[in-house]
Amino acid sequence: MLNHQFLTSLGWNPFFQQQLSLHEWEHYLPARVTQQHKNSLKVETSEGEINLPIMPSMPAITVGDWLLIDTQSAFLRLLERQNCFKRKAAGVQSAEQLIAANIDTAFIVCSLNHDFNLNRIERYLSLIHETQAEAVVVLTKKDCVDEYTGQLEQVRQLAPNINVVAINGLKPDCIDLLSPWVRTGKTIVMLGSSGSGKSTLSNQLLKQPIQQTAGIREQDSKGRHITTSRSLFLLPDGGLLIDTPGMRELQLFDCENGVSATFADITELALLCRFSDCQHQQEPGCAVKKAIDSGELEARRLKSYQKLHREQQHNHADLAEKRAKDKQLTQFYAKTQRDARKNKRG
Template structure:
């Protein structure tokens, strides 16, 4: 990486510039987060790379965020984001995990072999719509599939306006269809399950080996998990690329509008029900049940719609409860510390 780089090459946009004052320009440096490590953040400014040590006073941040730092590389403030991808942390842990920030286009990568899953694509579409980020579905491994066009049409049926591209690893020229979104100054992100060919795709677009790639396990046609951390790279086209680890679990949180937009057809049907509080089960005048009976609606899609709505509502409530507990705990700690200081002054 060059020792110097311009803000535009970093993905700087007018919306961030509007957040700065003349004093900011005179006294602070603008930096973008390249990577998030256990002990801190790797930052890149126009003068080169630096680090920001982890501290409890820092706000939650992630790859792609813009921050202001002083001459001693100390944190000043986080700039307001134009987009943010997050999820409920995997497993039983009650926490929200940030994935990437300030992304313009999300490439949702899904392979056409046994990994192909419409419900999973809808899940990724929901977080893209929630973040107000343009989604592009990228179907990989067409060389390992005999019905690639049929599957492409299945994805297109999810939304007639959705951009869907099919790639063949044996035909590198097929990757050129993605160049439209990889323009200079744009920030793109790749998300998908482990082993869908995401690392191979990233390496091809970068013109070199950025991520290690894994071979296919022949017993189940699934690839090996190779990308282990989120990272920011600079493409030959001038675009900024954020790669993310393959996700075995993408639990939605605070994503109701994104789900409703992804399933706009079913959401529209629900508003035609006779009763405003219809549960869409066996109530008379349920427009969704009627659409299922007539074949107008797809059962898999309807079931996934309600599944994702329930999931995001449950996770949002759980995280909100945890945040309230953390606030109360922090308040108690501050009270104890204040009381302790007062006692010491009394001696």
């Protein structure tokens, strides 16, 4: 008999339950991916932890996914995701990289030192809004600065009712500020660049030093990659945490709705422009430029919006072209195999 209470603590909910037939529920095991390695997956089930070999026939899987396996620990299928965080793979190749799946809340971890960057926060917000997960901006290392109320206010200006907290990740009481989002069965993903304090914060939430930490370079507050793989942890106070490696590059694609939601103030102003295709440069009757001139809108914010909008369109086109080529290649291979079988029979 499956331990439904334990599955619930792993994030199991009616969305996944309704994907199983009665036969599947009675004879197979739901399993959540907790670690992903080159050749295997570590999954957690109501009957314990299992190492699952990655086979060529399996779909792309990431940490946080729910799978269905049989009693012999063989993969059956991947369950439909509630959401999935993904980016364009780093480098020049046209490929997507899955970050984490089935997320309730995303912590955008950004330090209050020299690495504080509003443009980067907007980039992460666009990714999160696309998935419809809840976003929380966690400003770390408040003990390293004399004053941070100005930075708090800058983040609050990015969106109405945005969740933002400032913490000292070295003190255990910092988790009290994050407790509203740490709940049984709810999954949190930690996003941020190297040196932002993600691993330190993870250790506080886990109440033990599981993740290795390191200092930053004094001259520019840049950090080093400490977390090198994605892992899902059960938190002692309830809830689940996915820590991710620091990302110096987060290229967006398939994020048109996320970018629009992050910059809702600009998209709403654009509706008032005289021309529907206004580029918000020097066109007459541009409501966006008027807002910048009056001080209602920051010029920085418009530049950030235009950069992310161009980037997501470009990357989306590149990946769509690659998918089309891959589909044609798959169809060609399938036709070649069919023809070979026909010739063999003939």
